[in-house]
Amino acid sequence: MKIVILSRSTALYSTQSLVRACMRRGHEVEIIDHLSLDLLIKDGDMQIKSNGYPIGPVDAIIPRIGSSVTTLGTSIIRQFELMNIFSATGSDALMRSRDKLSCLQMLASKNIPIPDTMIMNYLSFNQGFFKSHMKLPVIIKLLDSTHGLGVIISNSVKSTESTIETLYHLKQKAILQQYIRESSGSDLRIFVVDGKVVAAMQRIAAEGEFRSNLHRGGTSRMVRLTDQEMDDAVRSAEILGLGIAGVDMLRGKDRSFVIEVNASPGLEGIEGTTGVNIASKIVEYVEKGYHNQKEKGYANRSV
Ligand SMILES: Nc1ncnc2c1ncn2[C@@H]1O[C@H](COP(=O)(O)OP(=O)(O)OP(=O)(O)O)[C@@H](O)[C@H]1O
Ligand SMILES: [Mg+2]
Structure with a gap:
């Protein structure tokens, strides 16, 4: 070919x-x-x-x-x-997967667990709405964050409110998300090709950091996934129509939550960590x- x-x-x-x-x-x-x-x-x-x-x-x-x-x-x-x-x-799948919020909506609607997510209106911060659905700390996430830049942890209602107001003032779209405490600075990257999990790694944040991105000084190691995690990763790729996907999850108390599905996942970290020749599978x-x-x-x- x-x-x-x-x-x-x-x-x-x-x-x-x-x-x-x-x-x-x-x-x-x-x-x-x-x-x-x-x-x-x-x-x-x-x-x-x-x-x-x-x-x-x-x-x-x-x-x-x-x-x-x-x-x-x-x-x-x-x-x-x-x-x-x-x-x-696919072109449609790429476009779809780049809109982080609509991905989360689509996944949640098909019963894929995601952290509780709130989109606050642009006119005023609704404290009552926030307090009745979110527990502190919360994550404030820019919709076009990448490599962990644009992901903020907030420990008070007031700092959440002022941060959201500032971001909106700067014309930045952001969501509020429940902080998954049990995952404590680590996430899973699960690589799916053609409807199968081909490799997985756990990324662990640097000392004192809550974001586990390798670009933020995180390290990685091989990890054994539960059947549920494998199933949710494969289904997430399928829901978004991706033949190749890097599904990111956080391990919570009772189950793992999908936070993101990457349509153009890098190969260096995962091939280096797991020794799997992912390029060949692609x-x-x-x-x-x-x-x-x-x-x-x-x-x-x-x-
Ligand atoms: N809800 C959450 N609870 C706890 N930690 C979180 C949560 N959301 C994100 N994090 C931490 O922050 C890191 C970065 O978040 P996320 O992957 O959503 O954005 P990003 O890495 O900037 O985007 P991209 O992966 O597209 O580059 C995650 O890997 C995870 O360690
Ligand atoms: Mg990420």
């Missing part, structure tokens, strides 16, 4: 790992910076060009789209999909997707 990896940089660990896996499995592989692609939609015909030239035959794409270019990335993936080329991450998934499409007579390779 000819596989295109959409990635901003050839030097990234995840990109490199995918390239090696493609080559080991006998595929031709090309890395294309999605920001360099031009799309043409003309007379009902779709074309994708790189520097004005066709990019040649492609059997499948593996998008690695960062959250800062979700909308553009989605349009590019959609164009490939409309040309009947299999994408390891390429196997892509092979299967391509062959399914081919059997249905949909496969196309001319771009």
